[in-house]
Amino acid sequence: MKKTYPLFLLGFMLMAFTFQVNAQDFQPLDKSPHDIAYYRKTNLMPPLVKVLYGRPQKSGREIFGNVVPYGKIWRVGANEATEVTFYEDVLFGSEKIKKGIYTLFAIPEATEWTIILSSNLDTWGTYEYDPKQDVARVKSKVKKAEELESFSIGFKEKGQTVEMVLGWDTTRVSVPITTN
Amino acid sequence: MILSFPFNILTDQVKFSVAMKKIYFGVVFFVVLCSHSLNAQHFSPLDNSPTDIAYLRTDNNKKPVVKVIYSRPLKRGEQVFGTQIPYDKLWRTGDNEATEVRFYSDVRFGDQLVKAGTYVMHSIPGEKEWTIILNKNTDTLGAFFYDQSKDVARIKVPARNGEQIDIFSIAFDKNFNNTYMVLGWDTTRVNIPIDTYTQVLAEL
Secondary structure (H helix, E strand, C coil): CCCHHHHHHHHHHHHHHHHHHHHHCCCCCCCCCEEEEEECCCCCCCCCEEEEEECCECCCCCCECCCECCCCCECCCCCECEEEEECCCEEECCEEECCEEEEEEEECCCCEEEEEEECCCCCECCCCCCHHHEEEEEEEECEEEEEEEEEEEEEEEECCEEEEEEEEEEEEEEEEEECC | CCCCHHHHHHHHCCCCCHHHHHHHHHHHHHHHHHHHHHHHCCCCCCCCCCEEEEEECCCCCCCCCEEEEEECCECCCCCCECCCECCCCCECCCCCECCEEEECCCEEECCEEECCEEEEEEEECCCCEEEEEEECCCCCECCCCCCHHHEEEEEEEEEEEEEEEEEEEEEEECHHHCCEEEEEEEEEEEEEEEECHHHHHHHC
16 A cells, blocks of 8 residues: 555546646637627628727725725726727717727726827736827716626727727716717 | 516406416515516626636836736536537637737737737637637627628638536746737637737846
8 A cells, every 4th residue: 555655646646637738729718707898880781890808896895096096097897908999080089080999998087087099909807008109198077887797898889989888886987989 | 567467457357266366476475576576687607608807918027028818617527628619610619708919019910910909819710720710890799690702811720639627717838938818718728829029128
């Protein structure tokens, strides 16, 4: 028995090791799953705006001013920085933006947020955020609404413009986007 | 507007009987319910097949070489391929929006050269062999808008067995100097050879 014990241990370690290597390839489902929000003029038309973002949960916490502190840059979601694709040139707030792919950040405050488009793509969160790569900065007033459990981004048509609405907890912030 | 129509008919009635009041209450309740869902309409709930992103990077601190955005459905029955996902039929390689693949440089995808750019990745699962398709018709829901004339690559890869996995998964495997995009679901694995040598050469 004594002789087989180290062998058994070695075997067990090998098993544990191989299991780890096999399982490492595939990631489990994310706690803040990604989602995609599209804006299309009609359902069958190609999209004009696409947002790829992570959706963290409220889970009973107070979000703004607490989980997401005021006055600090936020990735507007979770995990990878939120990515926005414009399929044609647009006005983002009052800023002219060329069609293309950007990352979206925000600096939340109690009454007014700063929404930022950056050209630094495929970054993790805000760790690589560099204000030199800002493409636009837009200010937007905070509105209050029903409590939302999951951080959400959606589009709301208002005449000729569409508003990109960020919603989480009881906070709503929107940026008007004008397309042709 | 359409919803307020029966409401108008009701107010035109001379008197409200008890039954009428019940209907009236029901209609108001229905209208309130609908307006609630209208308010919430521009935010969608969490998806049953959540979206996920898989990256291939040559180095953790470097920009990605390949990015895959895909939906992750769950295994429902005894077996996925051949039942939940039929064999020999076009599949969106995930769920919801067609799976999107972005190459940041020209790559060799299987045995075919593909230019840097964004594509959708469809597949035709088979018991022994899968067909993997890259197509230029991006931002489409599922494979419903598939147009073969917009294919940029079609390759055949063998299917192999692996450990049981409940959620559809895409990952990159960089073993033995070869890079593979690995599709995994249930006990099926499909390895797609990806050669980003141009990227590697550019970084030397």
